[in-house]
Amino acid sequence: MDLFALSMIVPQLIIAAGIVLAMLLVAWRRSQQLIANFTLFTLILSLVATIHGFGFDKISVTMLLAVDDYSRFAFILVLSASIVCLYLSKIMLKQVEDVHDEYYLLLLLVVLGAGILVVSDHFASLFLGFELLSIAIVGLVGYCRKAPNAVETGFKYLILSASASSFMLLGIAFMYAQTGDLSFTQTGLENVTLLKISLLYQIGFMLFFSGVAFKLSLVPFHFWTPDVYQGASSPVAMLLATVSKCAMFIVLLKCCYTATNLMLLQNDKLFEFIAWIAILSMIVGNSLALKQQSIKRLLAYSSIAHMGYLLIVLLISDSKGLNMAWQSVLFYLTAYLLANASIFTVITLMNRDSEVYQDITINDWRGLFWQQPLRATLLIFSLLSFAGIPLTAGFIGKFYLITLAANQALWALLAALIIGSGIALAYYLPVIFSLFSLEKPRDDLPPASMSILEKCAVILLIFTGLAIGIFPNAIGRVLQAI
CATH class of the missing domain: 1.20.58 (Methane Monooxygenase Hydroxylase; Chain G, domain 1)
Structure with a gap:
């Protein structure tokens, strides 16, 4: 060597x-x-x-x-x-x-x-x-x-x-x-x-x-x-x-x-095996997240669905779509990692302010925007990205996957992706609405004690998510060059 x-x-x-x-x-x-x-x-x-x-x-x-x-x-x-x-x-x-x-x-x-x-x-x-x-x-x-x-x-x-x-x-x-x-x-x-x-x-x-x-x-x-x-x-x-x-x-x-495994994946039984795992992951993961109050458990079930979305790229029919598949995966993973990092940053900061082992629930975020607007803003953009709302990185990532699925005529998987994304709105949006709630504001929340470095980190995560969503070509050109 x-x-x-x-x-x-x-x-x-x-x-x-x-x-x-x-x-x-x-x-x-x-x-x-x-x-x-x-x-x-x-x-x-x-x-x-x-x-x-x-x-x-x-x-x-x-x-x-x-x-x-x-x-x-x-x-x-x-x-x-x-x-x-x-x-x-x-x-x-x-x-x-x-x-x-x-x-x-x-x-x-x-x-x-x-x-x-x-x-x-x-x-x-x-x-x-x-x-x-x-x-x-x-x-x-x-x-x-x-x-x-x-x-x-x-x-x-x-x-x-x-x-x-x-x-x-x-x-x-x-x-x-x-x-x-x-x-x-x-x-x-x-x-x-x-x-x-x-x-x-x-x-x-x-x-x-x-x-x-x-x-x-x-x-x-x-x-x-x-x-x-x-x-x-x-x-x-x-x-x-x-x-x-x-x-x-x-x-x-x-x-x-x-070459061998691309041929193998065209076998009807194996294709159906992976396709059903992908479809069940999208539907079951999102459905189980609907009744969750713990933010960590909600993110856990959400991750099941997101990995199901990504399985679409395994079922391409030929080697011509490999470059598009790689670009789709890497862009989606970029958006997914950024949103996870943002939400867990807020969870960690809230644990630091209250109790390190506290399990953060949706009620703990009720009215958060009116008391800790910087953290709440980061949460809003991250949850919108998970949901695939336009002008977020998650929307561009899902657009890549939808395009790939349509080009490969994977209609069942495409339908499961759309249905799963619709179900996901039913638990992402209530979390966002709770941040603006005025019904039961959280007066017992401790003051947000954030250092200059922590504020800079939160602001950087906010602008990075916005930049990727509004200017996706910044990463798209890099992936195309690869």
């Missing part, structure tokens, strides 16, 4: 080196501020290295990894969400007793696992990144031991995550038994017709997809999602909603967008 190929994974190497140095730093001096600043420096350095790598063609780094501009863009999303999570974690950890520096090590391990996933080109590297991500998240979910249900939540996620890993491994084994190759391109299938591999390979692919569907909270693998979102701290819940799902969806696309 030459140095040029090695230089393509410098962002991941920076994170890996940062983990080692962070462990040495902890051994030398126990300081939460020091380790937090070092973690931030590591993430920013990796982000700069990722941006610097744009413009190079797809390059294979050994047989395990392949780096292209799509994976670089995805890793930028992962790093950006991780930086926001780090900032929110610093706010949260100031109020938690007996906090140790290992939290930031676990955060870096999550980022490294996600970084491996987005550049994976082999099932071995995929499973390595999957396990690294999962084990680190298990530690973060149960990190705040004094939080209600923290231990139960961590244990539940551990057991179910291990089960998902088992399904994934069994599926990979079945596919390997048929092809003799673990790479995504599967060169061993060059002279083998699809009919010869259909039975065992399809079973293996379905098992593999089931393991990934667990991480993406797709129906019927979604039961863990609301409990874990509610039981985990707000920054960790945001990490689950953004970094984990972004990395897993990107690696799923890289696996599926190969």
Whole structure:
């Protein structure tokens, strides 16, 4: 392997080196501020290295990894969400007793696992990144031991995550038994017709997809999602909603967008299997969110629906729509990550003002606009983006998906997307209306004590969401250039 190929994974190497140095730093001096600043420096350095790598063609780094501009863009999303999570974690950890520096090590391990996933080109590297991500998240979910249900939540996620890993491994084994190759391109299938591999390979692919569907909270693998979102701290819940799902969806696309799997997905049974999971995720996820009062549980069910929307891109009929599919996914993930980061920022700030373990409900936001207008404005734009209202980033993201579904004649999925989006309005809009409520204003809310930095962060999130919604070509041109 030459140095040029090695230089393509410098962002991941920076994170890996940062983990080692962070462990040495902890051994030398126990300081939460020091380790937090070092973690931030590591993430920013990796982000700069990722941006610097744009413009190079797809390059294979050994047989395990392949780096292209799509994976670089995805890793930028992962790093950006991780930086926001780090900032929110610093706010949260100031109020938690007996906090140790290992939290930031676990955060870096999550980022490294996600970084491996987005550049994976082999099932071995995929499973390595999957396990690294999962084990680190298990530690973060149960990190705040004094939080209600923290231990139960961590244990539940551990057991179910291990089960998902088992399904994934069994599926990979079945596919390997048929092809003799673990790479995504599967060169061993060059002279083998699809009919010869259909039975065992399809079973293996379905098992593999089931393991990934667990991480993406797709129906019927979604039961863990609301409990874990509610039981985990707000920054960790945001990490689950953004970094984990972004990395897993990107690696799923890289696996599926190969010549063999594009052919395989045209099989009627497998096509229907994925299509039904997508449709059920859109409808069930939105329907279960209707009666939720807890904001975290509402966001959990909402995430199920959003991942269902994104599954549309897996069912394209030929390789001609690949570029459009990649652009649709990356733009939608950008809007989705930005809206999640905005809402969890407000939740974390409200927990800081009241009680760190408080479960924020819709009633807690009643009349918020009249007392804390800056936070309420950020919430409004984020919820409108989730709902896909025009002039928001979420609207452009859904427009991409609708266009792709129409071009591929996926009418059933298109209908489910429209129906699901309509159901979603029934729980997004009441939350927005509660922010303006005058019926029962929240007089008991503590004053919004926001530092200059926090105000700048909130304003930056507001203007970023507005800019992407009003000027989508800013990101569209970047994606087209890729």
